[in-house]
Amino acid sequence: MAQFFAVKSIYKNFGKLAALSDISFSVNQGELVGLIGPNGAGKTTLFNVITGFYRATSGQVLFKDKDVSQARPNELAEMGMVRTFQIPRPFKELTVQDNVAVGTLFNPERMHKTHLSPEEFVGKILEGVKLSPYKDQLAGNLGYGNLKLLEVGRAQGPLPELLLLDEPFAGLSLNEIESISEILRGLTAKGLTLVIVEHKLRELMKLVKRVIVLHYGKKIADGNPEEISRDEQVLKAYLGRRWSKPNA
Numbered sequence: 001m002a003q004f005f006a007v008k009s010i011y012k013n014f015g016k017l018a019a020l021s022d023i024s025f026s027v028n029q030g031e032l033v034g035l036i037g038p039n040g041a042g043k044t045t046l047f048n049v050i051t052g053f054y055r056a057t058s059g060q061v062l063f064k065d066k067d068v069s070q071a072r073p074n075e076l077a078e079m080g081m082v083r084t085f086q087i088p089r090p091f092k093e094l095t096v097q098d099n100v101a102v103g104t105l106f107n108p109e110r111m112h113k114t115h116l117s118p119e120e121f122v123g124k125i126l127e128g129v130k131l132s133p134y135k136d137q138l139a140g141n142l143g144y145g146n147l148k149l150l151e152v153g154r155a156q157g158p159l160p161e162l163l164l165l166d167e168p169f170a171g172l173s174l175n176e177i178e179s180i181s182e183i184l185r186g187l188t189a190k191g192l193t194l195v196i197v198e199h200k201l202r203e204l205m206k207l208v209k210r211v212i213v214l215h216y217g218k219k220i221a222d223g224n225p226e227e228i229s230r231d232e233q234v235l236k237a238y239l240g241r242r243w244s245k246p247n248a
């Protein structure tokens with residue numbers, strides 16, 4: 001595969017507002033990438049464009065050598081690109097295991113190739129996100145921390161190759177962040193590619209190997225956490241905002 005995932009010169013305008021201007025980068029299979037930037041920088045808009053919730057004003061999204069700029073979210077999920085939402089969106093009236101099972105419907109062939117029964121497949125995912133004890137509970141009865149874990153579990157139902165996570169740490173305690181980071185590390189160890197939008201920079205920097213920085217809709221930096229934490233433009237963009245250095 002020549003090109004696993006790339007965005008090429010993405011523009012997104014909302015009326016006169018240029019929410020994204022000329023955003024380009026590529027991600028190799030197996031990478032663990034952070035996407036950061038002050039509020040309003042365009043992170044969520046970029047996720048929405050990549051995952052087919054918005055159409056770009058211009059530019060391309062490439063996934064596994066295909067131009068998927070016009071693809072819908074469900075088509076992308078079938079191809080192996082899945083996102084999570086900052087605010088968990090479970091089916092509250094379904095059990096925890098059925099929430100994960102719903103995702104498998106997007107990709108029956110790929111699940112079939114795992115040689116696991118649907119129950120075994122879902123069971124493994126629940127084990128991975130530490131929700132096995134809650135499998136028969138209604139998602140609506142889960143506490144917030146477990147809902148964030150379920151969001152990661154649900155995203156694995158379609159057996160994605162590229163997973164885009166919108167603020168997986170939001171609202172979690174440091175212990176919970178450590179635990180979810182460990183789960184995400186485990187996923188990349190199995191070959192999954194992760195792009196993570198996150199405001200908790202210190203915790204994010206401990207997890208990712210590469211960070212892309214947006215500011216006012218433009219890409220201002222792309223490098224490893226060490227480089228990013230010293231980058232003049234990045235520091236300026238965050239001036240007056242809370243910035244925590246990695247390993248500080």
Ligand SMILES: Nc1ncnc2c1ncn2[C@@H]1O[C@H](COP(=O)(O)OP(=O)(O)O)[C@@H](O)[C@H]1O
Nearest residue numbers: 014017019037038039040041042043044045046
């Ligand atoms: N649906 C929309 N309609 C109009 N403006 C929007 C819409 N979504 C986002 N914006 C604007 O685009 C800019 C980027 O927003 P967003 O992508 O949510 O930033 P971030 O996620 O980095 O905080 C902001 O100025 C925001 O107000």
Ligand SMILES: [Mg+2]
Nearest residue numbers: 040043044045
């Ligand atoms: Mg956002």
